[in-house]
Amino acid sequence: MMRMASLESVVRGALDELADLQPTDQAAAELALRMAAEIEAGAETLKDMGPKLLSVLESLGMTPRSRKALVGKAAKDDDVRRSPLDELRARRARLGPTATVDTAPA
16 A cells, blocks of 8 residues: 655655745745644644645645746736837737738739
8 A cells, every 4th residue: 555645745845846935935835844744743633724734835836726826927927018019029920921911902
């Protein structure tokens, strides 16, 4: 029978994989580790502590929902920074190659 990894080790591994974990995120990362350890030790029940741990993980961008929100925010930020020339280029690209050809009789 396969033994499941401990919650604390899974959280630690996930934190180690975060490429953009900033020093300012360290307190939240440590909190997530302590919460996972408390759940495993039985000091807190999963029912009570689970949602709180999930909230910390979301704040660190470690859940599918939070990553999707971060990607969506980045895309919106990119749209905001587009220049008028970028808008024209994007519109031309959407219209396709035939839109650049003048079909009016000369």
